[in-house]
Amino acid sequence: MLTRPLQFLIAECEPPAARDKRRHSVGRSSGETYEALLAHVAPGAECVRITPTDHAREHPPSAELAGYDGVFLTGSPLHLYEDKPECRRVVEMMRAVFESGTPAFGSCAGLQVATVAAGGSVRSMQDRREAGFARRIFPTEAGRRHPLLAGRPLAFDAPAIHTDEVEALPPGATLLASNRLTEVQAAEIRYGAGIFWGVQYHPEISLYEVAAALRRQSDDLVEHKLAEDADAVEGQAALVEALHDAPGRRDLKWRLGLDDQVTDAELRSVEIRNFIDRLVRPTRSQRGRG
Template sequence: MRSSHPPLRFLVAESETQQAREKRRESVGRSSGETYLDILHRLVPDAACDRIQPADTDAALPPGLSLTGYDAVLLTGSPLHLYEETPETRRTVAFMRAVFASGTPAFGSCAGLQVATVAAGGSVRPNARRLEAGFARRITPTGEGRAHPLLAGRLAAYDAPAIHTDEVEALPPGATLLAGNRLTAVQAAEIRFDGGVFWGVQYHPEIGLDEVAGALRRQADGLVEADLARGGEDVEATPGRLTPCTPNPGVATSLGVSAWTSRSRTSATGRPNCATSSRRSPGSGVRGCWLWIGRTPPSLRGTPPKRCR
């Protein structure tokens, strides 16, 4: 029986600058927003997806649409430093505050979590310990995290793709810490602010091993500066092992990464959580496609978006 509901509509907020988008395309063939669109297309083929670049001066929603017209907003990673006062960071934070005020639920990874934190009154800083590069190890849910839908089905400690030079210093008032690890205290959180709700993670559940390799190559100088590599050959060692074998789970296993990073994850019904969720069902909270993005298997990555644009 065909559903009477109109197709879900998602907005991908790509907070990279134009220069960063081009650099990422040169590295892995797609920008961060294009990675999200790819995932959304595979998970919900009938969904309508739009993209906005809130850091850009000419950022605008499609004509006739407002933030309240979306079922969810998804914030990508970005090299922006949220503790720096720049036109790009100001525009991006203002956009996130508008998302909160709209009541449209949101999800974000890496810098997406940092943007939501600053927008709601928290703070971000450079990593206090060291660069977390390649994979975040032994992420451990808190008591609240173990009971939270975002982390449903997670192991007691799990690994995930990650590379970041900044971290959340202090969550906003009223936020809930969901997970952390030895290097980064805030690995997952829920933030409620101005009538809106955001779920976010510091790691990158949306990327495949090929994009992990690309991220390491793009940050080669930083890896050497942080004493995580002695030079170019050291930097290339891990990407060289990842790229040819993607998405072979054996590669992740050989690197000491938990099966979570390379194994298909589904809901208890065997379907993506997004298949039965949206802001249209208040009783289900903010269950949306971003829930399943946190479990996306590498086998779903790599097909260019069709309807999602």
């Protein structure tokens, strides 16, 4: 009997201008980055990308969402505490995903969207920043037992670029990982018929994309005194990009304070593989799909 390929929906949470800026910077949008990774992690999977921030009713209804095996929510510069149409649209989409019962995964703003959709809250980090990498992330007691973080050590670093954070998880959510700077680094959210696994960091992006993000946010990093000037940001970005080109270089790992949890693409993206293997495929079997 033929088994139909996995069907994934990728919701690009970026507004159009940010999507275009990222494409100019790294050659692809956040959704296209997810699509490329999923082609590697789940060969043969069929992906559809949508842009729920762009127009009202850009997302499919819950009945159609139920036909997918998994939904992925990308990062975004949206501030979910602002009452703007694009914020309302993407939150409405996530509520429809929850209603459909289709498993969902999100990184960075994707976690924040799911949090707000289920009744939690998001806030600005004010002067704090995780710019480039989130350091010393540690699973909580629940996280050490949770399949999302299977394969992660007791402390690890991960690519991260964000200026907002989860303020309060919604009722019924489980905190899975934290670090000293950002309390909610990973969580499971159950709401209605749905289940969401998410992280504040970016397991989907490459070091090349980290370097590009630093360059895009150069002014902000200087303003918040993470770097003395634009040249200092460029110097850091150049080191990260060089490590992308030669991930085995021990001297660059040492200078940047990184290890294989970041430089090895398979280890870096383990949460996405765990989501597919530990939640998507079992849920698909329970639904009796071929």
